[in-house]
Amino acid sequence: MEVLEAIRTRRSIRRYKDTPVDDRTIELVLEAARWAPSWTNTQCWRFIVVRDSNIKAELANILGDNKATDAIRSAPVVIVACAEIGKSGYYGGETPATDKGDYWFMFDVALAMQNLVLAAHSLGLGTVHVGLFDAKKVAHLLEVSQGFCVVSMTPLGYPDQEPKIRPRKELSEIVFYDRWH
């Protein structure tokens, strides 16, 4: 699938078939994530591929009241994105290089996860970025190493719905030329 078409036709998928996703396909979407750009190429991202039904159920419990909870429980795979703290946003030394502090790890992980969801879509798979949950509880459940945090997750599987297109702001509302206004 061509990149612009993938960007335009991707939708958040919250209902999945129980058709399994094979290892090669999972590797392909993780490869897409791996090739994302990152702060001084620090590649702070880490990914946990969850297939175990009990762990997916526990993730869903942590999500609680979230539109993606059932998807996390029922999709054949969940990918949890983590980040190493103290790498992205630094340019030598221990003081963050910009006014964004160390939040550049969010940017890097988002780039990788967006590569992943677009690659998934191009292969006929569905995903939804999920950020509304207690990341510390997820880190504890998945035994994430010290110095790393959980950022987001997505279910991964074959879509069992054709969701409506969510509207977008017009370019005239969000783009300025030369100066603000």
Ligand SMILES: Cc1cc2nc3c(=O)[nH]c(=O)nc-3n(C[C@H](O)[C@H](O)[C@H](O)COP(=O)(O)O)c2cc1C
């Ligand atoms: C950073 C981020 C966090 C999100 N968190 C959630 C979430 O917790 N639960 C959920 O169901 N959708 C979540 N979404 C999906 C958005 O609701 C969705 O992308 C948006 O409504 C646009 O719809 P579309 O993806 O189908 O174009 C999140 C998206 C982003 C980018």
